[in-house]
Amino acid sequence: MPFTDESSASQDKRLGQSPARVCLLIGQLGLGGAEKQLVLLARGLSARGIRTHLLVMFKKGPREEELKGTGVHVVELGFRPRSVGWRAYAVNIRALARLVGFLRKERPQVLQAFLFAAYVIAAPAAVLARVPVLVAGRRSLGYFKEGNRLALAVEAVATRWTDFLVANSTAIADEVRREEGVPAAKISVIRNGMRRSEFEPAEPATVVTSLPVVLCVANLGAHKGHRYLLTACSALRSSGYPCTLVLIGDGPERTRLEQMADSLGIDARFLGARTDVAGFLARADVVVLPSLYEGSSNAVMEAMAAGRPVVATAVGGTPELLEGRGMLVPPADAAGLAAGLQHVLSDRDAADAMGRKAYEWAMANLTDDVMVDCYVNLYRHLLESRPME
Template identity: 30%
Template sequence: MAFVLGTTSGGTGRHVRMLTEGLVKLGHQVLVVGPPSVEERFAFTGAGARFVPVPVSDRPHPLNDARAVLALRRLTRNADAVHAHGLRAGALAALAAPALPARGGRAPLVVTLHNALTAGGFVGLVYGTLERIVARRADRVLVVSPDLGERMERLGAGDVRPAVVPAPPLRPARRTPEEVRADLGAGERPIVLTVARLAQQKGLENLLDAARGPWAGGGRETVTPGASAGPSGESSGRGRPLFVVAGEGPLREALQRRIDAEALPVMLLGERDDVPDLLAAATVVVWTSRWEGQPLSLSETLMAGRPVVATAVGGIPDLLGGAGRLVPYGDAGALRSAVRELVEDPRAAARMAEAAARRGAELPDAADAVADVLAGYGKPRSYGR
């Protein structure tokens, strides 16, 4: 089996690592092809795969792309199946696919699309070209949301199916919610948590709009990590939430400037390795995204049994399965109202937490994902069975 992926630092790499581990345990030989950075971050060789570096960048580069196609053609020549993850990787693998002989004919090419474009202009034009290449040349396209599937079918894809993209088991929290609150300086204030990359797709400007108020509990204030949130009953009263964002990205400086200028009750924590701790301490967890597929952080939140408010975009409604509150993208008022209801009504929050935990227990696991891709490759679950 050969996996092809481009530059990634998040869910796509974690997903390929999970599939690699599962296939190796079942006795399959796995080759992973991608830029050196993905091996450094996800250690596919540590999962038992062979890794070969090939520059599959996130931006078009004619010379490098031509070299990548030739390398993919050579490296995957004898693969039983080629599975590319992401549009760029999928298009390059599709261009290499005609020269991929295997027993009984060409090896099947499967492409999983993990993201949708949320920008236009020249980038949108290039993106559309890559989509058409994948739609016309891939044997099967797996998608993380219904809208992606409909788009690929319109472009001519003959076999489009939902992708199974589970989150890994959620590790237990290492600290108590009280310890997390103390570290954040939250006092008794409700914590509204967002786990997201600070990028255009995540719509975080709407989170700041919602945080601006009006809220119960007094005037505006900003809180810095480790600072006191103020004595209970003063301006940091329980009715005024503290918005906490775990993640890093290119919009950090712009978001921080606005937080400072408007004295918003929002903390940008940067990259965190204690998300389970933050989830356990959160009153509600929020997504403000322009588009999402099947975000692993949302699956983790459901498994943690935390109340969810999210935008009704992409694959979120299907993943949530009614176990949370959906709001229109860009409607800061609706977002604020949904959060306020959960903050002010502990019984409603408890009911939603119970629904989230039930939904989290229903979600597919790694074994389901491995079985699904093997079926897509036309392979049994394991050799000898």
């Protein structure tokens, strides 16, 4: 992973000073993983004395609260989603002009965009405003673009105008190189980060049950594979390992999954979207993620930081997190998932050792300080090759 192999002192000497002004661009500030990482990056940049603006395309959101008192300036640009009709086009042209005008006035040395909508808008805006360095974040595998020729064409143009791409897992970086023909020198991996507080012990949440607690933190969408998890829990009960399944997250599959859990007769608690996940991690006997595909999972990282044993499907960037320190099983395989969960639930010593290994590796590699330092070093490197006029 470039920009992280040398000591900080030698990097500072070679790459010079940090950028003075950075703008970060995203669609909105909801509770998703990408938004969490963007907020952590913004806070970290500001704490290092870098003037940081967080530009929100559509509307703000609950994560704005996490930026209060940090020195990060949040700017709402006024874009509208296409779903509101043809009027959105005129509104969005004005919003793009507003973005370009802001960049010309602020004169950031670096503009970094998170997620598809942001990085396809950031490219023309950066060109028009003559921003020295444009960085685009790739944070998921490209399933959502398959067969969408317009999206692929727009992305290809944006990528040509972008100076550098950052993926949060090797699996994503490899896919971008393979599927889009992006040269290896134009993309690197910077893993997600977590606050130090996420590594501190939390008070266990109250879950009234005499059974082992299996926790899954994931939006209730089909690609998260919950239906295989419910079937796996039914198989566990049949084999003498009944459990209480706690599901944190919401989404379009909720009603169907609740009906499925009832028909299987398993103890499944659907808690909806929540922000108090730490207490449930502390209460869990095992954390599970049954995704059919995944980029780099914040839920897995949070479980590792809590020292919990993790059973997850070997998709996307998850093996990079759990290899040798977690239980990996095939996707869309309820029997394999049940076997992995049974192994952890039946051998507490092995489960505890798994959790310790995960915690130690996460503490060394997945803190927000490590992540922000990697970004600052990347910005320095790019600015060194393209200094401001």
